[in-house]
């Protein structure tokens with residue numbers, strides 16, 4: 001898979017994708033990730049990438065010309081163009097799964113008040129938001145989306161089971177609390193059932209705890225909230 005990130009801040013997008021699992025996936029050529037500066041496609045002495053809003057209003061908007069030039073250069077008939085924006089559809093695990101099937105993603109990052117709408121109409125296949133809050137720039141959001149996609153690519157996770165387990169679990173239920181050694185730490189015990197070796201009892205306990213946790217932290221998932 002190939003991922004091209006288009007941003008005014010390539011270093012911000014790349015930093016979290018240059019360590020650990022994603023770094024190894026890149027080294028193993030499971031994915032090729034590049035971040036490009038939109039300014040490289042801007043023209044004129046000042047290489048201007050933004051301008052005032054037509055009709056007035058606070059802030060600046062990314063100009064269409066450099067973005068059209070960049071995407072027209074990078075895209076192939078197999079490319080899918082994504083815009084990171086708080087106006088996008090919510091990014092969920094199911095969206096990550098769908099996008100992990102693509103051959104080439106071009107992820108465009110907004111900045112300031114966003115991008116000229118002609119970019120969205122003509123070039124963007126999907127607008128994605130990583131949550132109901134506003135970041136200073138979309139490069140952080142692009143790194144989040146890229147991380148979630150790349151870990152799903154075959155061979156990216158050392159322990160293949162970690163995401164197999166996940167895909168069998170209920171997407172509308174949070175995971176149960178988990179413990180590791182030591183069995184006693186500062187007078188706090190690992191729940192006895194987890195040390196019992198009784199797999200049926202353990203499964204029941206996990207189910208029950210997952211439900212309690214979901215009810216407490218994400219009642220919206222249970223439609224009880």
Ligand code: ADE
Nearest residue numbers: 084085129130134135141
């Ligand atoms: N850019 C700024 N905020 C964002 C968000 N919540 N999701 C995606 N892109 C963004």
